[in-house]
């Protein structure tokens with residue numbers, strides 16, 4: 001035998017009124033929405049909805065379509081029943097409501113809801129609903145003079161704050177200021193603000209839009225992009241933020257649905273990369289969730305998001321064509337967002353390629369300029385590698401891009417897809433070693449003692465000493481650290497600090513000696529030649545330590561405590577050698 005679910009009314013009323021919405025304040029919106037729908041149903045274009053409150057008792061009266069006694073039983077007393085859907089159950093375009101639950105929000109702040117309503121010439125009926133799920137309907141002894149509906153709520157003890165006149169006016173303005181009907185709260189207007197993009201004259205519209213951003217959002221936008229998605233009945237504006245936005249923070253937009261505020265921080269309206277814009281929109285065909293506090297994630301929203309993304313992209317491309325200087329200003333603020341977009345979008349990649357100046361060892365320039373000048377795009381993947389290589393590479397006529405800033409290396413790697421035949425090459429610090437030339441065998445032999453002493457002073461720092469000749473001659477030494485060497489250096493550092501047992505375990509992971517970072521001394525450098533010719537092994541040790549320290553600083557490498565101690569020792573040691581002793585002073 002088939003049975004139907006049993007429903008505990010009190011549970012449902014409690015669930016819908018207390019747990020669906022995030023705050024009791026939405027009761028104002030739901031009542032307003034019902035009044036607006038009732039007026040819209042009459043087909044009139046002007047009407048006044050009047051809200052009155054004395055702080056404990058609130059009424060909202062509309063000259064709308066009203067309800068007959070039969071409709072009251074059917075619509076007000078059946079949870080989930082709405083007059084605002086068509087025969088197939090679809091929400092009808094002209095109404096704000098659709099779920100048939102909004103009236104229950106009154107139970108957030110009141111235990112009883114009284115609805116006095118008259119439809120046409122039918123008798124005025126009174127419906128009294130209670131939060132325990134019971135109701136009664138009577139033919140009113142005191143009929144309404146005109147068709148329409150008045151809803152009355154008496155504040156539940158503890159909910160009076162929601163009935164205070166300033167609060168009600170503020171909420172009516174917040175939700176309803178753009179509604180196409182007049183709404184008064186204790187005689188004061190809550191409506192009257194048209195959509196800020198409604199002025200026909202473009203200059204006026206622009207002034208309105210900027211004024212709106214300043215008044216409501218609190219900033220003067222970099223630009224205001226007008227939005228239109230006819231398929232979603234959407235009009236509005238995307239304000240380009242005048243300050244950098246955090247890409248990780250989801251951008252919230254001010255969204256109106258059929259001119260009623262849905263929320264001030266609605267997510268999911270723009271593609272993720274659009275974090276440099278804040279939208280204010282009104283849409284007729286986007287669906288709210290049942291609590292009316294978010295947009296329902298459906299195909300329509302997805303299409304809308306895509307269309308809005310296209311409009312932002314179009315604005316950017318237009319700016320590049322018409323006003324490159326302004327585009328430069330924009331990129332200065334929002335390059336991160338644009339680069340994030342360029343990771344997947346060829347058009348944006350072209351824009352970044354042409355307009356965003358990157359850091360290179362031959363000055364700041366766009367990637368497009370760099371390619372035009374040097375053909376091959378050589379780049380490093382981290383800023384550290386760049387710092388390490390920039391000077392050496394320049395001295396060898398190798399132009400080098402710092403790909404270490406967020407997204408830059410990935411964007412460079414995408415360039416060949418844009419321009420087939422384009423060559424890119426990622427440079428590793430160890431790659432340049434191939435440009436280091438070995439010293440002649442005779443020299444190598446003559447400096448063996450020196451190299452032995454130098455290596456001994458570097459052994460405890462886990463660093464291999466090499467002697468090579470390379471450009472620039474002015475550079476005495478380079479500290480080279482590739483990724484695997486970095487790992488090994490760190491391991492050694494940890495092991496030095498660890499206890500014996502643990503050090504033994506770590507030792508098992510130790511890499512072969514080749515992976516040690518390298519201190520490459522430049523035999524082309526006059527000072528290095530002089531040091532290599534020293535007979536005093538103590539002075540050799542001090543000098544090599546000083547060169548090591550200088551190479552570390554030049555490469556922006558972190559200075560570990562052991563390095564600092566060494567720098568200190570070598571500095572004082574050298575000073576000691578340089579300053580004559582008492583006996584020597586005349």
Ligand SMILES: Nc1ncnc2c1ncn2[C@@H]1O[C@H](COP(=O)(O)OP(=O)(O)OP(=O)(O)O)[C@@H](O)[C@H]1O
Nearest residue numbers: 034038066075082083097098099100101102103149
């Ligand atoms: N002021 C009013 N004038 C005329 N009819 C009303 C009024 N308020 C409510 N109703 C009727 O009661 C029904 C139920 O209202 P309720 O607010 O619960 O749901 P809804 O407005 O249809 O949908 P939603 O849950 O999306 O708000 C409405 O569909 C409407 O027919």
